[in-house]
Amino acid sequence: MTDAARIAAIEAKAARMRYDIVEMIAEAGSGHPGGSLSAADIVATLYFHVLRHDPARPDWPERDRFVLSKGHAAPVLYAALAEAGYLGRDHLKTLRKLGSMLQGHPDCQKCAGVEVSTGSLGQGLAIANGMALALRLDENPARVFCLLGDGELQEGEVWEAAMFAPHHGLGNVTAIVDHNGLQIDGACSEVMCLGGVAEKWAAFGWEVRETSGHDVEGLLDALTEPPADPAVPVVVVAYTVKGKGVSFMEGDAGWHGKAPSAEQTATALAELGAALEAAGSTSASATEGGAR
Amino acid sequence: MSEKRATREAYGATLIELANEGLPVVAVDADLSGSTTTAKFASAYPDRHFNVGIAEQNMIGTAAGLAVEGKIAFTGSFAVFATGRAYDQIRNTVCYSGLDVKVAPTHAGITVGPDGGSHQMLEDIALMRVLPGMRVLVPADVVAAREAIRVAAATPGPFYIRLGRAAVPVIYDDDYTFELGRARVLRSGVHVTLVACGVMVEQALTAAEQLELDGIHAEVIDAATIKPLDAATITASALRTGAVVTCEEHSVIGGLGSAVAEALGELAPVPLARVGVRDVFGTSGEPAELMEHFGLTATDIAASARELLARKR
Numbered sequence: 001m002t003d004a005a006r007i008a009a010i011e012a013k014a015a016r017m018r019y020d021i022v023e024m025i026a027e028a029g030s031g032h033p034g035g036s037l038s039a040a041d042i043v044a045t046l047y048f049h050v051l052r053h054d055p056a057r058p059d060w061p062e063r064d065r066f067v068l069s070k071g072h073a074a075p076v077l078y079a080a081l082a083e084a085g086y087l088g089r090d091h092l093k094t095l096r097k098l099g100s101m102l103q104g105h106p107d108c109q110k111c112a113g114v115e116v117s118t119g120s121l122g123q124g125l126a127i128a129n130g131m132a133l134a135l136r137l138d139e140n141p142a143r144v145f146c147l148l149g150d151g152e153l154q155e156g157e158v159w160e161a162a163m164f165a166p167h168h169g170l171g172n173v174t175a176i177v178d179h180n181g182l183q184i185d186g187a188c189s190e191v192m193c194l195g196g197v198a199e200k201w202a203a204f205g206w207e208v209r210e211t212s213g214h215d216v217e218g219l220l221d222a223l224t225e226p227p228a229d230p231a232v233p234v235v236v237v238a239y240t241v242k243g244k245g246v247s248f249m250e251g252d253a254g255w256h257g258k259a260p261s262a263e264q265t266a267t268a269l270a271e272l273g274a275a276l277e278a279a280g281s282t283s284a285s286a287t288e289g290g291a292r
Numbered sequence: 293m294s295e296k297r298a299t300r301e302a303y304g305a306t307l308i309e310l311a312n313e314g315l316p317v318v319a320v321d322a323d324l325s326g327s328t329t330t331a332k333f334a335s336a337y338p339d340r341h342f343n344v345g346i347a348e349q350n351m352i353g354t355a356a357g358l359a360v361e362g363k364i365a366f367t368g369s370f371a372v373f374a375t376g377r378a379y380d381q382i383r384n385t386v387c388y389s390g391l392d393v394k395v396a397p398t399h400a401g402i403t404v405g406p407d408g409g410s411h412q413m414l415e416d417i418a419l420m421r422v423l424p425g426m427r428v429l430v431p432a433d434v435v436a437a438r439e440a441i442r443v444a445a446a447t448p449g450p451f452y453i454r455l456g457r458a459a460v461p462v463i464y465d466d467d468y469t470f471e472l473g474r475a476r477v478l479r480s481g482v483h484v485t486l487v488a489c490g491v492m493v494e495q496a497l498t499a500a501e502q503l504e505l506d507g508i509h510a511e512v513i514d515a516a517t518i519k520p521l522d523a524a525t526i527t528a529s530a531l532r533t534g535a536v537v538t539c540e541e542h543s544v545i546g547g548l549g550s551a552v553a554e555a556l557g558e559l560a561p562v563p564l565a566r567v568g569v570r571d572v573f574g575t576s577g578e579p580a581e582l583m584e585h586f587g588l589t590a591t592d593i594a595a596s597a598r599e600l601l602a603r604k605r
Contacts, residue, residue: 115360117389126381127353127354127360130365134357157381160345160349161350161354164347164354168342
C-alpha cells in the first residue's frame with residue numbers, strides 16, 4: 001500500500017467512526033461527543049495502522065496495548081473496536097443501555113478489547129506504566145499506548161506517572177495527549193491553565209512530538225518513528241478540535257457531555273455522512289486497512 | 293504468647309517465599325519499603341520491586357497495570373495513605389476492573405503511636421469493606437499475617453490486608469492455616485461472645501481470662517476475615533451465648549463492629565456492645581497509653597462484657 005493510500009484508508013476509518021460516534025450517542029440519549037470526535041483520527045491511526053493487534057485474539061500476548069485514560073471518550077474506542085471486528089456493529093446501538101457490554105465508560109470485564117476499565121480521570125498513564133513494567137519483565141516486545149485528555153492533565157496522578165515512566169526507562173510506553181483545549185466548564189486555559197503542555201512533558205523527561213491530531217500523516221510519523229533513546233518514553237501532543245467533524249459541535253465546550261436532539265442528529269449525520277462518502281471515494285482502492 | 297512480633301514483619305518475608313515458590317508476585321512501594329519490610333523483597337528480587345516515590349495514587353495505578361498483565365501485585369505504604377489517598381484508584385481501577393492487586397499496608401490503627409492522629413488510620417476497614425469485590429483481612433499476629441498474605445496471593449482479585457507497626461504477641465502455632473471467610477473460635481464459652489480482629493484478639497483473650505475469674509465464661513472468636521464475614525460462626529455463637537462484644541482497633545463505625553451488627557441484626561439479634569474508637573481521630577502517645585486512652589484494653593472489653601450481661605439478664 002502506498003503511503004497516500006494508507007492515509008486515505010485511515011481517514012476513511014476515522015470518518016466511519018465519527019458517524020458511529022454521533023449515531024450511538026444519539027441513540028443512547030447521553031454521552032460525550034466532543035472528546036470522542038476530537039480523538040477519532042488518533043484512535044483510527046492507532047487501531048488501523050500503529051497497533052500490532054488481532055481482533056480474533058483479543059488476548060494475544062504480544063498485542064500492543066491501548067489504554068483510554070480519558071474514559072468518557074468511550075464511544076471512539078467502541079467505534080474502533082467495532083470497525084476492527086472486536087465486537088459486532090449491532091452492539092453500538094446498545095451504548096449506555098442496561099445489560100450492554102458498552103458501558104458509559106469502558107469496562108474491561110464486559111467488553112473484549114478493553115484492556116482496563118477507565119473513567120475516573122488521571123488514572124490511565126499509571127496503569128499503562130504498570131503494564132509496560134510487566135511486559136518488560138516478561139521480555140514481551142509489545143508496546144503500551146495511552147490516550148489522555150488535556151483537561152485530565154490537571155489531575156496530579158498524571159504527573160506522578162509522568163515522573164515514573166522516564167525514571168524507570170519505560171521506552172515501551174507512548175502517551176498521546178488529545179489537546180483540544182476545552183473541558184466541561186470551558187477553555188482549559190480559563191478553568192485551570194495547563195501552561196506549556198509540551199514543555200511540561202519534556203521537563204519530566206519525555207521525548208515530545210507535536211502534531212495536528214487531525215493530520216493522519218503527522219500522526220503516523222509521530223506514532224511510528226522510533227525514539228532517539230529506546231529507554232525514553234515518547235509523548236505525542238496532538239492538537240485537536242473538540243467536536244471535530246460536526247460543524248455546530250466544533251470548538252464548543254457545551255458538547256463535552258450531551259447528546260444531540262433528533263434535529264441536531266440529522267444535521268450531524270448528514271455532515272458526517274458526506275465526509276464518509278468523500279473519504280470512501282478517496283480510499284476506494286485502499287481496502288487493506290485494518291489490523292496487521 | 294510470650295514472643296512479640298509485628299504483623300508487618302510477615303510482609304516482605306512472605307513475598308520472598310512466594311517468589312521463591314514461583315508465583316509471579318511483584319511489589320510496588322511509595323518510599324516506605326523499609327517500614328513496610330518490602331526492602332527485603334527488593335534485595336532478593338530487585339527486578340520485581342518498583343518504587344514510585346511519594347505517590348500513592350500512582351502506586352495503586354502502577355500495581356493495577358502490573359496486575360492487568362498477570363502479575364500478583366502487592367502494594368505497601370502506611371494504611372492511612374494506601375487507602376485514603378488512593379481510594380479512587382482502588383475503587384475505579386483495581387476493584388472495578390477486578391484486578392489481582394493486594395493492598396497490604398502497615399502502620400494501621402492507633403498502635404502506630406506517636407505520629408498522631410494524621411497517621412492513625414481508623415477508617416480503613418470501613419473504606420475497603422464497602423468496595424465491591426474487595427476482601428478484607430485483619431490478621432491477629434505474624435503467623436496469621438503470613439498465612440493471610442499467602443491466601444491473598446493464591447486467590448485471584450483484590451484484597452486488603454491490614455498490618456500493624458507495633459510488636460504483638462504471637463498467638464498461633466506454625467501449623468495455623470488461614471481460611472478465607474472463616475472465623476476461628478479460640479476459646480469456648482457460654483455467657484458472652486467476644487469477636488475480635490487484629491491486635492484486639494490478644495486483648496479479647498486476656499479479657500476472657502479476667503471474666504473467668506468472675507465465673508463468666510466468654511467465647512473468643514478471631515474474625516480475621518472481615519469480608520467475607522463468617523456470619524455462620526459468629527451468629528451461631530451469639531445464639532448460644534446471647535450477647536456479643538466486638539473488639540477492634542478501628543472506628544466503631546464501618547468496621548468489624550458494624551459488620552457483626554449487620555449480621556446479627558439480620559440473623560440473630562442479641563445485645564451487642566462495640567469496643568473501638570468512638571468517632572474521634574487518634575492522638576500522639578505510646579501504643580499502650582493509646583490503648584488505654586481510647587478504651588481498647590482487655591479491661592475495657594471485660595467491662596463492656598459485664599455491662600452487656602446485665603442487659604442480657
